[in-house]
Amino acid sequence: MPKAQAVHVAVQEAPFDVAEEMERLSALSMLAGGVSLFIGQVRGGDGLISLTLEHYPGMTEKVMQALAGEAMERFDLLGCTLIHRVGRLEVGQQIVFVGACAAHRGTALSATSFLIDRLKTGAPFWKKEEYAGGSTTWVQARAEDDAAASAWDSP
């Protein structure tokens, strides 16, 4: 199977279906030994009600596609999936799905960490928090997220 078919990237308002995405990844190849998934969801606390996710249509998809391609090569993946939701999401709802399928567990797990670390700071998404009482605030970029992303720069 050509590698292009093994990459699945989407930006969408709708929820994703973890079972369906898992099935897509695990069925890619009989050489698959492991599938690693990460699902990010809206973390509650401090009166947070929701996040509203904004993105830059056109650029977002290109960045995600390039990121997926980089992971395919770097970790010798059989396939990978990146799905990012946009719009208003309440506490507990899922935001992002990252999946990697590989012959061996180590590369699948590393690729998943790489993809979510890079997605956090390298793709044009922004989050606005809404709190009980109605106040809103834009999420600030965190130095530790930048550090996690750039830790992948030197192999």
Next chain:
Amino acid sequence: MPKAQAVHVAVQEAPFDVAEEMERLSALSMLAGGVSLFIGQVRGGDGLISLTLEHYPGMTEKVMQALAGEAMERFDLLGCTLIHRVGRLEVGQQIVFVGACAAHRGTALSATSFLIDRLKTGAPFWKKEEYAGGSTTWVQARAEDDAAASAWDSP
């Protein structure tokens, strides 16, 4: 929720349901920011037909429960799940499910790596391979799996 309820461990012949296990983990707490999953499946190639997994009933469950408890403390998890199948499994079928739910992605991902690395060499499972033509062979322990498991010894 008490931590005991947040640990789910099982040894079973039956398939597991990734969506159901995902739901169990993601619903544990409104403080959950990320769920990390790893699913191991029978990797084909070289004429492999199936694996037959044997285990040590009684000890297996204790080791898995202890491992889950160690991960809960070490990575400050909100919950984790370990499911290992036994019996005869064909190429492409799922063997093992590891899941971790945490406030932050880093600990969820690290816990998943920890759990699968330790499960490989520390829980009493053994795999027998069946090849086209009928020959069978017991899977030999690999030095790199031992190294991956013991890398978690020094924090």
Next chain:
Amino acid sequence: MVDVKGSAKTGMTVTVLYFAALRERIGRETQELAIPPEGLVVSALLARLGAADARAASALAEEPRLRVAVNHALCTMDDLVRPGDEVAVFPPMTGG
């Protein structure tokens, strides 16, 4: 160096897009900005945006870590912007 195709389509302008907190502070999502036919480096383009609009000036000055993308690719303050380009200006990204 003139980008003939770009200038023909846009009349020596670039389309500027703002996102997130920057979009809210400036009070608009997009604007057209005239630039010289030979183009302009990103830092000079930002200065022109500020010169043309007091809200843009203060919003751009208040964001310590501005990010700029030209035609969907992140770039530095020294990269060249040419007529017809799409230039996006935004705060650090916070996805995932």
Next chain:
Amino acid sequence: MVDVKGSAKTGMTVTVLYFAALRERIGRETQELAIPPEGLVVSALLARLGAADARAASALAEEPRLRVAVNHALCTMDDLVRPGDEVAVFPPMTGG
């Protein structure tokens, strides 16, 4: 030191279990082995298993990395086994 409960139940024996390749080579899953009331270290117990059964002797000798669990806990060759204990002998584990 005598484990009274164990000895009463089992008459100064331990139950030995074999797994995986070892079970196949030895040709049985389990056996009872008489041991002294005061117990025996694991290495001595393995020697007795070999002395009592030629197939066990060669199977145990051929496995370079034997693992032993007493009452479901992995142990070293120097740990004490007492009457009534369950002792499992197996090759390195290959789960996951």
